[in-house]
Amino acid sequence: MAIAVVHAGTGLTGREALRGVIDDPDLELVGLLVSSQDKVGRDAGRFCGVRDTGVLAHADFEAVLRQKPDCVSYCSTAVGREKAAYHQIAQLLRSGINVVTISTIPMVYPAAAPAPWQELLESACLEGGSTFYASGCEPGIVSMNLPVALLAGAGRVDSYRMDEYAVGMDLVYPIWDVLHESMGFGKPDGHVPARIASGKVRHDWESVVRYLADVLGLQLDSVDLDWETLLAPTDLETSLGVITEGTISGHRWRLAGIVDGQPVVAIQYFATVSSTPWPDSWPKPDGGAGMVHRIAGRPGLRMQVCFEDGPGERVNPSLAFTGQAIVNAIPHVVASAPGLLEPVLGRSVVTRQPRAGVRT
Numbered sequence: 001m002a003i004a005v006v007h008a009g010t011g012l013t014g015r016e017a018l019r020g021v022i023d024d025p026d027l028e029l030v031g032l033l034v035s036s037q038d039k040v041g042r043d044a045g046r047f048c049g050v051r052d053t054g055v056l057a058h059a060d061f062e063a064v065l066r067q068k069p070d071c072v073s074y075c076s077t078a079v080g081r082e083k084a085a086y087h088q089i090a091q092l093l094r095s096g097i098n099v100v101t102i103s104t105i106p107m108v109y110p111a112a113a114p115a116p117w118q119e120l121l122e123s124a125c126l127e128g129g130s131t132f133y134a135s136g137c138e139p140g141i142v143s144m145n146l147p148v149a150l151l152a153g154a155g156r157v158d159s160y161r162m163d164e165y166a167v168g169m170d171l172v173y174p175i176w177d178v179l180h181e182s183m184g185f186g187k188p189d190g191h192v193p194a195r196i197a198s199g200k201v202r203h204d205w206e207s208v209v210r211y212l213a214d215v216l217g218l219q220l221d222s223v224d225l226d227w228e229t230l231l232a233p234t235d236l237e238t239s240l241g242v243i244t245e246g247t248i249s250g251h252r253w254r255l256a257g258i259v260d261g262q263p264v265v266a267i268q269y270f271a272t273v274s275s276t277p278w279p280d281s282w283p284k285p286d287g288g289a290g291m292v293h294r295i296a297g298r299p300g301l302r303m304q305v306c307f308e309d310g311p312g313e314r315v316n317p318s319l320a321f322t323g324q325a326i327v328n329a330i331p332h333v334v335a336s337a338p339g340l341l342e343p344v345l346g347r348s349v350v351t352r353q354p355r356a357g358v359r360t
Helices: 012-023 061-067 082-094 115-128 137-151 176-183 200-215 317-327 330-335
Strands: 003-008 027-033 071-074 098-101 131-134 156-166 222-231 236-238 241-243 248-259 262-272 290-298 301-305 339-344 347-352
Touching: 003 012, 003 061, 003 330, 012 027, 012 071, 012 317, 027 061, 061 082, 071 082, 071 330, 082 098, 082 115, 098 317, 098 330, 115 131, 115 339, 131 330, 137 156, 137 200, 137 290, 137 301, 137 317, 137 339, 200 222, 200 248, 200 262
Parallel strands: 003 027, 003 071, 071 098, 098 131, 131 339, 156 262
Antiparallel strands: 156 290, 222 248, 236 241, 248 262, 290 301, 339 347
């Protein structure tokens, strides 16, 4: 019998997860929850370019609780509504409904997530006898599962670092308001990009750093952030207009786990517009956007991961990967014992049993 799934969220990535649910013969889409009234009544298939399914979008969260599907694939955004997203997920779990999600990024590694959110979802699993799993692309499978697979063949590990290259952002993510505000493109010298100033880097990636440190058996002294911006050496033409000389055209940040003053586990991120001259001080990938895993030790290792469009596909492949990461986990989540699930060496996910007596 197919697993009954209600899907929530039809943004860029949510649509890809929705398509994954529709296309999977082991899953049955039985509901679609949306947040905008103008989407209500549309067939689920229309959101992701596939056949009509007979499942029409609605905006009644209480109806999902009454329906009690086997699982909810929760892709509703948490941006600007983090508390609401966590509490909706907790309601689902308390009702005995399993949840997979890309929305609660720190929960990709529950042990390092903020204690209030961890305890909220853990107690909800305990009350409802349900199971929770958060993942995605990065943070997610690429920054957690893949390095663990690489480390399975390592001997001495002196350090690990993943470099992520978000190059040509005006072409890959052509939404100027986001790039201008979040990454600071076009802002004057001295401006602190919003993702740095708001604490988003730590919020989204510190769990990854601490997870990999735990995999390696390291006790970190601290997790430190350093960053820098690049200024356009001249007026730079982009697909979204001109970035004027002397304003920000790229930035780099690194979040590093420190032991005895040395970075031993790190995530490093580079973001540029397509016309940004690449500085000699930055390590360069072979080709364009992607992630490079670097292990220093015995043996040393460098592996680059890139996303490519499939035949006839126009969707950014990293979005499809992100959505599929939770869809593929649904059968395992439904079959697992109640609790929070997290990635571990040798398996995709493992149950972290809820603690009795935890209170929200």
